Amino acid sequence: MPVPFVTRGFQGKPRATGDAARRVPPSQYLTTDFPVLSAGPTPTKNLRLWSFTIEGLVREKTSWSWAEFQKLPAQDFVVDISCVTKWTKLDTHWRGVSVDTLLEHVDLEPRGAFATAYCDGGYTTNIRLPDLVNGQAFVASQYEGAPLEAEHGGPARLVVPHLYFWKSAKWVRGLHITEKETPGFWESLGYHIRGDPWKEERYSGD
Amino acid sequence: MAITSAATHGKRSATAATDERRILDWQIATIAAIHTETPRVRTFTLRLPDWTTHRPGQHYDIRLTAANGYSVQRSYSIASAPEREGEIDLTVERVADGEVSPFLHDVAVVGDQIEVRGPIGGYFVWHSALEGPLLLIAGGSGIVPLMAMIRHRAAATRRPATRLLYSSRTLDDIIYADELRGLAARDDGLEVVHTLTRSQPAGWTGYGRRIDDQMLSDVRRPLGDAPRVFICGPTPLVEGAANGLVRIGVPAERIRTERFGPSGK
Numbered sequence: 001m002p003v004p005f006v007t008r009g010f011q012g013k014p015r016a017t018g019d020a021a022r023r024v025p026p027s028q029y030l031t032t033d034f035p036v037l038s039a040g041p042t043p044t045k046n047l048r049l050w051s052f053t054i055e056g057l058v059r060e061k062t063s064w065s066w067a068e069f070q071k072l073p074a075q076d077f078v079v080d081i082s083c084v085t086k087w088t089k090l091d092t093h094w095r096g097v098s099v100d101t102l103l104e105h106v107d108l109e110p111r112g113a114f115a116t117a118y119c120d121g122g123y124t125t126n127i128r129l130p131d132l133v134n135g136q137a138f139v140a141s142q143y144e145g146a147p148l149e150a151e152h153g154g155p156a157r158l159v160v161p162h163l164y165f166w167k168s169a170k171w172v173r174g175l176h177i178t179e180k181e182t183p184g185f186w187e188s189l190g191y192h193i194r195g196d197p198w199k200e201e202r203y204s205g206d
Numbered sequence: 207m208a209i210t211s212a213a214t215h216g217k218r219s220a221t222a223a224t225d226e227r228r229i230l231d232w233q234i235a236t237i238a239a240i241h242t243e244t245p246r247v248r249t250f251t252l253r254l255p256d257w258t259t260h261r262p263g264q265h266y267d268i269r270l271t272a273a274n275g276y277s278v279q280r281s282y283s284i285a286s287a288p289e290r291e292g293e294i295d296l297t298v299e300r301v302a303d304g305e306v307s308p309f310l311h312d313v314a315v316v317g318d319q320i321e322v323r324g325p326i327g328g329y330f331v332w333h334s335a336l337e338g339p340l341l342l343i344a345g346g347s348g349i350v351p352l353m354a355m356i357r358h359r360a361a362a363t364r365r366p367a368t369r370l371l372y373s374s375r376t377l378d379d380i381i382y383a384d385e386l387r388g389l390a391a392r393d394d395g396l397e398v399v400h401t402l403t404r405s406q407p408a409g410w411t412g413y414g415r416r417i418d419d420q421m422l423s424d425v426r427r428p429l430g431d432a433p434r435v436f437i438c439g440p441t442p443l444v445e446g447a448a449n450g451l452v453r454i455g456v457p458a459e460r461i462r463t464e465r466f467g468p469s470g471k
Contacts, residue, residue: 005271007319027278206230
């Protein structure tokens with residue numbers, strides 16, 4: 001076993017203990033702020049033109065307008081989120097539609113195993129279907145009791161809290177179901193294909 | 207429409223993927239020099255046993271580990287040009303309530319060893335083979351990845367017309383002030399425009415306010431309608447500048463952003 005490296009003179013700040021400490025994945029730090037990270041300008045929303053679509057390996061492509069989407073049964077979610085840029089935020093409150101609810105409206109072809117979330121502004125991210133179902137992921141339109149702000153992904157953002165937050169695509173417009181996994185935007189630029197914070201799957205090869 | 211762009215991204219990724227699929231191993235760098243840039247900002251020159259060329263705009267991760275096994279990581283932009291072999295410069299602002307930057311500023315000395323891995327990031331990057339013109343907008347230590355681009359440009363044979371709009375609080379907070387003055391004086395198509403938001407010295411000829419649409423419009427004009435834009439700084443500055451450029455007609459797809467710090471809310 002190699003001797004673990006120790007940085008001379010480094011002790012670290014006093015850490016959170018107890019429950020909070022157990023909920024922070026390795027090498028992450030706790031923040032109460034909500035940093036904004038996007039690769040380009042924030043798209044402006046026009047709800048009249050907004051829709052959410054599930055397509056690809058489904059028997060029938062299905063879309064909802066903004067008004068239709070608001071009528072879907074929404075749920076409240078309280079989740080911890082971790083960004084690959086190293087911050088973790090606990091107990092964030094969201095309201096949105098579970099991906100399970102959305103998938104009830106389509107017939108998935110058995111070959112479908114992956115989804116590519118696509119967005120206004122051209123962003124994409126790939127997610128395995130098993131990471132999207134069973135209450136693990138939702139499309140949020142409210143954050144902390146208010147409509148989701150544009151810089152945080154409003155009008156609607158995918159939230160997959162158990163993966164690094166780049167998977168929680170801002171300005172999401174749909175899911176494209178595929179048989180094979182197609183690396184999305186960051187996944188094509190050196191970031192990990194899955195992005196589990198508890199395994200520190202930050203970069204390709206981790 | 208949205209799915210078309212998704213498909214385009216997918217196609218582009220096929221080529222990008224090949225040169226990005228490199229395992230990023232941790233290596234032990236040695237601090238070769240520490241240079242004070244401003245009262246709150248220092249540059250750390252790291253000698254790397256396993257140096258690889260980077261693209262201007264990329265970053266390294268630093269990992270600090272305590273004797274009890276506790277460790278933290280942070281990302282820092284590379285300030286130096288890829289032309290410099292074997293070592294990199296990381297310019298780091300001291301964040302008062304931070305954990306890694308106070309260690310680097312207050313504890314680390316020349317000769318110390320630090321774990322790093324990189325270079326990382328493939329989107330907020332520019333290299334001289336990309337055509338210009340180039341509009342760079344920085345707030346505070348957001349200048350760092352843009353400085354790597356400016357230094358790379360200075361070393362390249364092709365130098366697109368470039369303008370840097372650089373927002374600092376006071377004159378003393380301008381990082382790389384002398385070097386930027388020197389590079390602009392070469393008169394090879396680089397222009398540097400400063401704005402000082404908190405106080406301006408007597409006789410100051412630059413801007414003296416936060417970046418606004420009028421300023422963006424004035425700075426962008428000589429570069430035409432669709433310069434290649436890189437913006438880096440605190441979130442409110444980046445949001446403001448990126449949205450402002452879109453308002454004055456710069457295509458959103460020409461604008462690449464990198465944000466840091468609190469959201470300002």
